Amino acid sequence: GIQVEQSPPDLILQEGANSTLRCNFSDSVNNLQWFHQNPWGQLINLFYIPSGTKQNGRLSATTVATERYSLLYISSSQTTDSGVYFCAVFRGQNFVFGPGTRLSVLP
Amino acid sequence: ETGVTQSPTHLIKTRGQQVTLRCSSQSGHNTVSWYQQALGQGPQFIFQYYREEENGRGNFPPRFSGLQFPNYSSELNVNALELDDSALYLCASSLVGGELFFGEGSRLTVL
Numbered sequence: 144g145i146q147v148e149q150s151p152p153d154l155i156l157q158e159g160a161n162s163t164l165r166c167n168f169s170d171s172v173n174n175l176q177w178f179h180q181n182p183w184g185q186l187i188n189l190f191y192i193p194s195g196t197k198q199n200g201r202l203s204a205t206t207v208a209t210e211r212y213s214l215l216y217i218s219s220s221q222t223t224d225s226g227v228y229f230c231a232v233f234r235g236q237n238f239v240f241g242p243g244t245r246l247s248v249l250p
Numbered sequence: 251e252t253g254v255t256q257s258p259t260h261l262i263k264t265r266g267q268q269v270t271l272r273c274s275s276q277s278g279h280n281t282v283s284w285y286q287q288a289l290g291q292g293p294q295f296i297f298q299y300y301r302e303e304e305n306g307r308g309n310f311p312p313r314f315s316g317l318q319f320p321n322y323s324s325e326l327n328v329n330a331l332e333l334d335d336s337a338l339y340l341c342a343s344s345l346v347g348g349e350l351f352f353g354e355g356s357r358l359t360v361l
Contacts, residue, residue: 173347174347174348174349176349176350178352183354184287184338184340184354184355184357185352185353185354185355186293186340186342186352188349188350188351188352191349229292229293231293231350233347235306236298236305236306237283237295237298237306237308238283238295238350239295240285240292240293240294241292242291242292243291243292
């Protein structure tokens with residue numbers, strides 16, 4: 144089956160810093176989503192981005208489907224950005240999740 | 251607020267028991283997917299239901315079973331619980347192949 148990798152696995156930032164999270168996948172995909180998992184476990188939708196670039200406030204995402212990767216940019220990070228970020232790719236019948244990037248933003 | 255609700259939010263069972271988890275999907279969605287998330291890992295696909303039929307299954311044994319009802323709500327049943335079944339169980343609703351919207355999850359502890 145398709146393999147999804149995320150890097151870095153852990154990231155510690157000072158409030159106000161910028162960061163880039165990466166998602167690589169091993170085969171072509173039909174769709175891709177980025178999620179933020181909050182401390183209570185809920186997965187919050189960030190982007191639904193099979194290709195191209197989207198922006199939402201301080202967050203933006205770019206997917207280059209032909210090169211099998213997606214990037215999530217977080218600018219001017221805030222403590223509320225802390226949590227685990229997952230990418231998930233859709234191929235066949237279901238989404239496959241990566242292992243996540245754990246982000247800690249320090250005040 | 252995704253419009254996807256799950257119940258119960260937390261539950262404790264003992265090994266060998268059976269559990270039923272419930273999920274109501276977002277209005278307008280016809281597909282429900284269930285995922286298991288062990289501590290420190292990404293969600294793993296269990297199965298998916300579309301029009302009351304299972305139309306995709308991950309690498310989970312038959313003691314994991316489900317149902318989808320005419321109103322598109324769904325149940326996940328797990329028989330003969332094992333300690334390793336302790337996890338967060340996440341339900342997502344969508345249109346077929348479309349964007350997933352998750353509920354808050356049901357956290358199961360098996361003692």
